[in-house]
Amino acid sequence: MIGAIVGDIIGSIYENFGIKTKNFPLFEDISFFTDDTVMTIAIAEGLMNGGKPDEYIKSMKRFGRLYPETGVSKNDIKSYIEYCCKNNLSRTLDAIRPGYIFDVSCQGTVPEAIISYLESENFEDAIRNAVSLGGDSDTLAAITGSIAEAAYGVPDNIKDRAIAILDDPL
Numbered sequence: 001m002i003g004a005i006v007g008d009i010i011g012s013i014y015e016n017f018g019i020k021t022k023n024f025p026l027f028e029d030i031s032f033f034t035d036d037t038v039m040t041i042a043i044a045e046g047l048m049n050g051g052k053p054d055e056y057i058k059s060m061k062r063f064g065r066l067y068p069e070t071g072v073s074k075n076d077i078k079s080y081i082e083y084c085c086k087n088n089l090s091r092t093l094d095a096i097r098p099g100y101i102f103d104v105s106c107q108g109t110v111p112e113a114i115i116s117y118l119e120s121e122n123f124e125d126a127i128r129n130a131v132s133l134g135g136d137s138d139t140l141a142a143i144t145g146s147i148a149e150a151a152y153g154v155p156d157n158i159k160d161r162a163i164a165i166l167d168d169p170l
Contacts, residue, residue, distance in 0.1 A: 001044055008036040035070045038063050068151055074118050087111045093119050093129055102135045109136060113143035120144075123152040 012032050014024065042063040046056035072080075078089045089111060096112055103109055112133055120126035126148035130140040145154075 001040060004040045005033065005037045008040070009033050033070075035067070038067045038070065064150070065153055068153075078114075078118055081114060087114070089115055089118065091115060093133065097133055100133045100135050104136055104139070109139055110143060113140050114147065116140065116144040117147040117151065120148060123148045123154055124158065126152070 009031050010026050012034050013028055013030055039060060042059040043056060045059040045063075046052075049055040049059065081087055082089050087110070091111075093115060096115065100112065112135075113130055116129035116133070117126050120129055123145075126144050127141050130144035131137045133140060
């Protein structure tokens with residue numbers, strides 16, 4: 001387990017830079033642990049608590065809530081996605097909403113879902129943002145919901161209501 005943690009910390013500052021050399025410092029003052037370390041520790045805790053699926057889920061949720069943002073702001077997320085994915089996330093929901101139409105493409109859905117999260121204050125607000133755009137609202141809200149869950153968690157009342165709607169096989 002320590003090997004995974006060491007690798008995560010060392011690799012943290014080189015991710016997405018493709019340095020293509022073995023000549024680099026192992027640790028820098030800006031080295032940090034990421035979600036990989038957090039989830040590695042969660043898996044270890046799940047194993048120590050019996051190794052049953054419920055134990056893994058419980059540990060991953062607990063550690064995920066302790067470290068919901070691996071220390072980055074919404075602005076950092078926005079900048080990273082704009083840089084790496086070449087998506088324009090500088091638009092606002094108010095600017096998108098009037099002309100937005102049903103669009104099932106990734107290019108026409110994912111950036112809008114991310115913006116719905118970026119402009120949100122909590123889980124419910126994120127979902128309301130996504131649906132308010134119109135178009136393929138179930139897909140927009142599903143993508144936004146997955147992002148918002150990682151950041152905010154899902155309130156019990158919303159989670160319970162959704163689970164009650166599912167049929168037995170689901």
